[in-house]
Amino acid sequence: MKLKCLFFIIAAGALFIFSSDALAAPCYGTYMPSKRKLTLGLEYNFVTERDLKHNNGRVKNPDQFLSLSYGLFDWLSIDLKAGAGKITYKDSEYGDQKFSTSFSGAYGFRLRLYDNKEKKIKVVGGFQHISVHPRAVDVGAGKYSVVADEWQGSVLGSVGIKQITPYFGFKYGTYDLIRWVNSENRKRYKSEDNFGLVAGMDLAITQNLRLNTEFDFLDGQSASVSLNLDF
Numbered sequence: 001m002k003l004k005c006l007f008f009i010i011a012a013g014a015l016f017i018f019s020s021d022a023l024a025a026p027c028y029g030t031y032m033p034s035k036r037k038l039t040l041g042l043e044y045n046f047v048t049e050r051d052l053k054h055n056n057g058r059v060k061n062p063d064q065f066l067s068l069s070y071g072l073f074d075w076l077s078i079d080l081k082a083g084a085g086k087i088t089y090k091d092s093e094y095g096d097q098k099f100s101t102s103f104s105g106a107y108g109f110r111l112r113l114y115d116n117k118e119k120k121i122k123v124v125g126g127f128q129h130i131s132v133h134p135r136a137v138d139v140g141a142g143k144y145s146v147v148a149d150e151w152q153g154s155v156l157g158s159v160g161i162k163q164i165t166p167y168f169g170f171k172y173g174t175y176d177l178i179r180w181v182n183s184e185n186r187k188r189y190k191s192e193d194n195f196g197l198v199a200g201m202d203l204a205i206t207q208n209l210r211l212n213t214e215f216d217f218l219d220g221q222s223a224s225v226s227l228n229l230d231f
C-alpha cells in the first residue's frame with residue numbers, strides 16, 4: 001500500500017507542478033491492448049518549449065491525432081497516429097516564424113517488461129516517433145520550410161489504485177528541426193537536451209473507456225491528453 005501511495009504522490013505532484021507550463025511524443029503509459037485487441041483514441045499534444053543546440057532558436061508546436069494501438073501479443077503492441085500539427089519557430093535566422101497547420105504522423109511500439117497482476121504493478125518500455133510537416137512560409141530568401149522530427153525511447157512503471165493508474169518514468173530522445181530554403185540548403189538543428197522525466201495517469205471512466213494525461217519535463221515542456229476506447 002505504501003508503494004501505491006508513493007506512485008500516486010509523485011505522479012499527482014508532477015501533474016500539479018508542470019500543468020501551469022505545458023498543456024511531443026507521449027509515452028502512452030503502461031496500459032496496452034491485449035493480443036488481437038484494438039484501442040482507438042483522440043489525442044492532443046503540445047510542446048510549449050524546446051531549445052535547439054548552438055543557439056539555433058526555440059520551437060513549440062501543438063498536434064492533434066487519431067490514434068490506433070493494436071496488440072500483436074499480450075506483451076507487444078504497435079502504435080500508429082495520423083493528424084495535423086503546426087510549428088512556431090522563435091529566433092530563427094529569419095526571425096520568429098509561424099508555420100500553419102498541415103500533416104502530422106507518428107508510429108511506435110511498446111513492450112510489457114513486467115506485470116504483477118496481484119499487486120497491479122507494471123513496467124513497460126517503448127519507442128515512439130512523431131513527424132510534423134507544417135506549411136511553408138515566405139521569407140526574403142524565398143520559401144522557408146521546416147519539419148519537426150521527434151524520436152524517443154522510454155521506460156515507465158505504474159501501480160493501479162482502483163480506477164486510477166498513475167505512472168512515472170524516464171525517456172531519452174531528440175527533437176530535431178529540419179529546415180530548407182527553396183528546397184535547398186538543408187540543415188538539421190538538434191534539441192539541446194535529450195533526457196526527460198515523465199509523469200502521467202490513466203483514469204478508467206468505464207470498462208472500455210480511459211482518459212490519459214501525461215507530462216514531460218527536464219528536456220523541455222510538453223504534455224498530452226487523450227481519450228481512448230478499447231475494442
